[in-house]
Each structure stands twice: as C-alpha cells, then as structure tokens.
Amino acid sequence: MQLWTHDRLFSTIEALVMQHSPSGMEAEINRYLLEQLAALGVEHWQDEADNIIVRIPGTRPDAAAGAVAITGHKDEIGGIVKAVGEVGRVSVRRLGGAFPWVYGEGVVDLLGDRETVSGILSFGSRHVSHESPQKLQQDGQAVRWEDAWVETKQSAAALTAAGIRPGTRMVVGKHRKQPLRMGDYIASYTLDNKASVAILLGLAEQVTAPPVDVYLVASAKEEVGAIGALFFSQRQRLSQLIALEICPLSAEYPIQPGPAPVLLSQDGYGLYDEGLNQALLAAADRANLPVQVATISGFGSDASIAMKFGHVAKAACLSFPTENTHGFEIAHLGAIASCLQLLVRYLKD
Structure with a gap:
C-alpha cells in the first residue's frame, strides 16, 4: 500500500481536476473513477443517479444496520448554453455557483454531443465610451453572465454539427486547468x-x-441540489452520512489556513449532528490530528441537505480550509491528508 504523501495527493487531485465533470455531464470523470476502482479491486458500481459507489463490507453481525456513507461530490460548477448565435457567439448562463468575473476572459470548453469546442469567454473591449455596454463594467458594475459570451469563431452550422446546443455545458478549458503546486x-x-x-x-x-458497512460515494449533481446524494440516501439505509467538502476562508469565520481540517457545526441548511461531531473529534484526538470547528452560512453539503430532508438521522461535514472558493482555489495538502487520516481512524474504530 502506497503512503498518501503530499506528492501523491497532488498528483491524484491533478488527474481528477483534468477530468471535466460539469453537473449532469460527468461521464469523463466517471470513466476515470471506474478505472481506478477496478484497479484497486474493491466492490463498486454506478447507480441510476450517476453516483459512483464503493462498498466496504463490515465485520459485525449487524454491519448493514450501522452503515456509514462518506460522500465527496464529483461534479463541478460552470455554465450552460442558452443560445447559439449566427456569428460563432454562444450565450451561456451559470451552472451552480459560477460567476463570469471569477473565470475572467480566457479559454473555456463547450462539451458538445459529438465534439468539445474550445472558445473564449469574452466581455468585450475596454477602449470604449459610454456608447458601449462594456463601459459599465469599467465603472463599478460586476460583469454578469448576460453581459458575457463565448467566442468560438465557428459558424452556427459547425457548432450544430459538433452538438453545441441549448443545454450544452461549459467549463474552464483544459488549456488553463492545470493545478499549481505552491510548496x-x-x-x-x-x-x-x-x-x-x-x-x-x-x-x-x-x-x-471496518466494523460496519462503509459506502464511499462520489456523488453526482451536488452543485445543483445534492441530487445524487439524495437519491442514494433515500434508498440506502444509513446510520450516518459524512460529507467531504471545502471550507471557505473568510474574515467572517474563525478559520485558519494551513494543515488543520474543519468540522462544521452548522451551515446554511441547518445543524449537523453534535454526537457524530464529538465522535469524529475523539477520533482526531486519538490520531493526534488538530481540527478546527466552525459554523458557516451561504453553504450546504450532501450531508446537511440529506439530513434536512430526513434521509439520514446523523450527518457531519469534514472539510479543508480553502481560499477563493468556487474560483481558483488554494488549499493546504496537509489539511486534505488529515481528512483522509481522520476518517481512516474513525472507520477502523
């Protein structure tokens, strides 16, 4: 068994980042995950809601009754095509919590039915006067999706032939998606x-x-309503659901950057289970891992949404502090590694 060093974590995340997976069009990352899990030789499958699921059977006689699920969503935010124009310009709207000013002008990929077409997310020229709509964006108004477009330099017929249509997903282009290592x-x-x-x-x-059955769920369509996790948790009897997530670094939250992960007590969907949180903190203590605790708003996870809808009795969210959330994000590899170590200890105990 290879040690999950920072180097290995980086290379694994790098490979995953390069697999496009906008909500509802996750086939590229699905193929990659199914290959990796087959190589590991673990029991796994893809369900009707497009979740990729691993089952690790428990050893106790009542292992199924105490089943624990760990989720990490595999979908990413981006855009969705609203209209295809006659001069190679494609109109897009947000998919999940995406903002055009976060991406800036640059290469995006349109995932057509038959071909991926790269284009430039565009906001218009800057050397303009009040006669041009772009002037407003220079004077304090944030650019909106309605003000932006994707410039493809292809005809409408060529875009149609590639399968670019209303509903086509847009994501940041692989041309600029490569992760950066910063120590x-x-x-x-x-x-x-x-x-x-x-x-x-x-x-x-x-x-x-493990003592009880463990389900590892790479959940689908989380960014548009935790759809995959809700489907799974409605059908599978679980005693606990723990979501793996980012945690936003902001002055309003007492969270420090660095190697210590964060356990949430509350988010925008409600309270997490205090008993489960205490059990996770005890596991962290046994493993000599520091953990931060926080309540945050403007945020939800597979776990909090599933618990709010009554699918699970106990839910928790273990996360790693992240700068620039839903943008070009920055996180400490040690915090990600600590999430892994904590859960290995908790599940074995």
Missing part, C-alpha cells in the same frame, strides 16, 4: 470537490474490514 499548497480550479474525491480514493485503498 505544501495546491492551487487549482475545481478543488471543490475533486480533492474530496481524491480522499475517497485514499479511503477505498486504506479501509479494510
């Missing part, structure tokens, strides 16, 4: 939530013969 930090688009999927792969490799 012990990783900087990248879509750490939310490709880094958490890397933790799931680590768990699939390291957790064997």
Whole structure:
C-alpha cells in the first residue's frame, strides 16, 4: 500500500481536476473513477443517479444496520448554453455557483454531443465610451453572465454539427486547468470537490474490514441540489452520512489556513449532528490530528441537505480550509491528508 504523501495527493487531485465533470455531464470523470476502482479491486458500481459507489463490507453481525456513507461530490460548477448565435457567439448562463468575473476572459470548453469546442469567454473591449455596454463594467458594475459570451469563431452550422446546443455545458478549458503546486499548497480550479474525491480514493485503498458497512460515494449533481446524494440516501439505509467538502476562508469565520481540517457545526441548511461531531473529534484526538470547528452560512453539503430532508438521522461535514472558493482555489495538502487520516481512524474504530 502506497503512503498518501503530499506528492501523491497532488498528483491524484491533478488527474481528477483534468477530468471535466460539469453537473449532469460527468461521464469523463466517471470513466476515470471506474478505472481506478477496478484497479484497486474493491466492490463498486454506478447507480441510476450517476453516483459512483464503493462498498466496504463490515465485520459485525449487524454491519448493514450501522452503515456509514462518506460522500465527496464529483461534479463541478460552470455554465450552460442558452443560445447559439449566427456569428460563432454562444450565450451561456451559470451552472451552480459560477460567476463570469471569477473565470475572467480566457479559454473555456463547450462539451458538445459529438465534439468539445474550445472558445473564449469574452466581455468585450475596454477602449470604449459610454456608447458601449462594456463601459459599465469599467465603472463599478460586476460583469454578469448576460453581459458575457463565448467566442468560438465557428459558424452556427459547425457548432450544430459538433452538438453545441441549448443545454450544452461549459467549463474552464483544459488549456488553463492545470493545478499549481505552491510548496505544501495546491492551487487549482475545481478543488471543490475533486480533492474530496481524491480522499475517497485514499479511503477505498486504506479501509479494510471496518466494523460496519462503509459506502464511499462520489456523488453526482451536488452543485445543483445534492441530487445524487439524495437519491442514494433515500434508498440506502444509513446510520450516518459524512460529507467531504471545502471550507471557505473568510474574515467572517474563525478559520485558519494551513494543515488543520474543519468540522462544521452548522451551515446554511441547518445543524449537523453534535454526537457524530464529538465522535469524529475523539477520533482526531486519538490520531493526534488538530481540527478546527466552525459554523458557516451561504453553504450546504450532501450531508446537511440529506439530513434536512430526513434521509439520514446523523450527518457531519469534514472539510479543508480553502481560499477563493468556487474560483481558483488554494488549499493546504496537509489539511486534505488529515481528512483522509481522520476518517481512516474513525472507520477502523
């Protein structure tokens, strides 16, 4: 068994980031995950809601009754095509919590039915007067999706032939998606939530013969309503659901950057289970891992949404501090590694 060093974590996250997976069009990352899990030789499958699931059977007689699920969503935010114009310009709207000013002008990929077309997310020229709509963006008004477009320099017929249509997904282009290593930090688009999927792969490799059944769920369509996790948790009897997530670094929250992960007590969807949180903190203490605790708003996870809708009795969210959330995110590899180590200890205990 390979040690999950910072180098290995970085390379695993890097490979996951480069697999496009906008909500509802996650086939590229699905193929990659299915290949990795087959190589590990663990029981796994893809369900009707497009979740990729690993089952690690428990050893106790009542192992199924006490089943625990760990989720990390595999979908990413981006855009969705609204209209295809006649001069190669494609109109897009947000998919999940995406803002055009976060991406800036640059290469994006349109995932057509038959071909991926790269174009430039464009806001218009700057050398203009009040006669041009772009002037407003220079004077304090944030650019909106309605003000932006994707310039493809292809005809409408060529775009149609590639399968670019209303509903086509747009994501940051692979041309500029490569993660950057900054010492012990990783900087990248879509750490939310490709880094958490890397933790799931680590768990699939390291957790064997737990007391209860463990389900590792790379969940689908989380960014548009935790759809995959709700489907799974409605059908599978669980005693606990723990979501792996990013945690936003902001002056309003008492969270420090660095190697200590964060356990949430509350988010925008409600309270997490205090008993489960205490059990996770006790596991962290046994493993000599520092953990921060926080309540945050403007945020939800597979776990809090599933608990709010009554799908699970106990839910928790274990996360790693992240700068620039839903943008070019920065996180400490040590915090991601600590999430993995904490859960390995908790599941074995």
